Amino acid sequence: MTSRPAAPPNLRYRSASAVIIYWHEGNLVFDNYLAGSRINADPIVCRILDFCRVWRTVSQVAAHLGNFQQASVRRTLESLTRHAMLHRSDQPPDKREAALARWQSWLPAAGFFHFSTRDVEFAKDPVAAFRQLQQRAKSQPMPGIGKSCPGARRVLLPAASSAGEFPRILKDRRTWRKFSTKPVPLADLASLLGLTFGAQGWARIPGLGRVAIKTSPSGGSLHPIEAYVLVRNVKGLQQGIYYYDARRQALVWLRTGISRNQLKKMIGHQWWFAETPFLVLMTAVFARPQWKYDYPRVYRAVLLEAGHLCQTFCLTATWRGLAPFCTIALADTKWEKLLGIDGINESLIYAAGAGLRPEDERQAHIKKGADPRLLPS
Numbered sequence: 251m252t253s254r255p256a257a258p259p260n261l262r263y264r265s266a267s268a269v270i271i272y273w274h275e276g277n278l279v280f281d282n283y284l285a286g287s288r289i290n291a292d293p294i295v296c297r298i299l300d301f302c303r304v305w306r307t308v309s310q311v312a313a314h315l316g317n318f319q320q321a322s323v324r325r326t327l328e329s330l331t332r333h334a335m336l337h338r339s340d341q342p343p344d345k346r347e348a349a350l351a352r353w354q355s356w357l358p359a360a361g362f363f364h365f366s367t368r369d370v371e372f373a374k375d376p377v378a379a380f381r382q383l384q385q386r387a388k389s390q391p392m393p394g395i396g397k398s399c400p401g402a403r404r405v406l407l408p409a410a411s412s413a414g415e416f417p418r419i420l421k422d423r424r425t426w427r428k429f430s431t432k433p434v435p436l437a438d439l440a441s442l443l444g445l446t447f448g449a450q451g452w453a454r455i456p457g458l459g460r461v462a463i464k465t466s467p468s469g470g471s472l473h474p475i476e477a478y479v480l481v482r483n484v485k486g487l488q489q490g491i492y493y494y495d496a497r498r499q500a501l502v503w504l505r506t507g508i509s510r511n512q513l514k515k516m517i518g519h520q521w522w523f524a525e526t527p528f529l530v531l532m533t534a535v536f537a538r539p540q541w542k543y544d545y546p547r548v549y550r551a552v553l554l555e556a557g558h559l560c561q562t563f564c565l566t567a568t569w570r571g572l573a574p575f576c577t578i579a580l581a582d583t584k585w586e587k588l589l590g591i592d593g594i595n596e597s598l599i600y601a602a603g604a605g606l607r608p609e610d611e612r613q614a615h616i617k618k619g620a621d622p623r624l625l626p627s
């Protein structure tokens with residue numbers, strides 16, 4: 251029987267900075283949203299974490315609590331350390347906590363939402379998941395759209411104008427889940443990137459400097475969204491991952507790409523999207539909006555801006571006769587490692603891709619069985 255190694259002399263503990271506490275289903279939950287660790291614990295842990303806002307030794311914590319032996323207190327502190335609620339003084343500093351300091355004015359609201367919704371486990375069999383949804387619909391029908399507004403006065407409007415190219419593009423837009431095997435022309439990719447993410451011009455704000463003018467709005471003209479492109483089948487381009495330079499309308503080579511099987515796993519096992527000739531990964535550089543806006547509501551604006559850009563992408567792709575799609579089913583940390591970003595200062599938000607339309611477009615529109623590729627959206 252081996253004995254546990256003795257603790258270093260003068261060992262101290264300090265509370266992790268990203269812990270929030272809440273009630274859930276009758277339990278008191280301690281949640282380190284940065285580390286992705288949560289535990290149910292007794293309210294006395296609140297006293298421990300509060301006391302350990304600065305470095306404390308076991309004996310100091312035991313004296314503060316009063317009625318507990320040091321051995322018991324030490325075990326509790328070690329358990330809280332294993333679950334990322336405390337740090338030990340003999341361990342290296344948490345670099346992620348240091349990076350999170352830039353978020354200070356947005357915490358805890360935006361931080362908790364951002365980090366606790368990352369790296370979700372998606373169904374490995376989307377077809378089986380869809381069949382389960384069909385079963386649920388038998389007893390719990392799918393919610394409809396619109397509201398009845400009983401008793402309110404109703405004003406009928408003239409029919410929406412549908413003449414011209416723009417209404418046709420709007421009505422043609424849909425999510426495609428089948429693509430031609432032919433390579434996408436480089437001109438199509440260039441148009442998509444340039445008209446969606448590219449700087450169309452520049453404006454000067456007195457006392458602040460130059461800001462970009464783009465086709466989608468951005469709070470404070472700060473444009474936090476960046477674009478990276480996974481190229482798989484684009485004519486004239488080597489397969490791999492590129493950064494899109496919106497200022498110079500250029501692609502910057504970063505690294506080699508990934509296999510189809512890896513791509514499938516990293517987009518929520520949606521094997522139909524794994525056939526895409528290219529995928530645009532949208533990230534957010536949070537320092538840009540944080541520079542101007544010191545309240546967490548602006549995190550909503552970052553997400554909305556990604557949505558603006560994605561719709562522009564899909565409409566531009568439709569105009570070019572391509573088959574676009576978009577998804578948030580993403581393996582965040584794995585993608586961020588590939589892109590060389592930390593998930594804090596810059597983080598993955600959204601993805602969109604496109605290919606040439608399949609040779610038999612009629613088949614791509616038929617709703618058949620429980621095949622998720624054929625769902626309209």
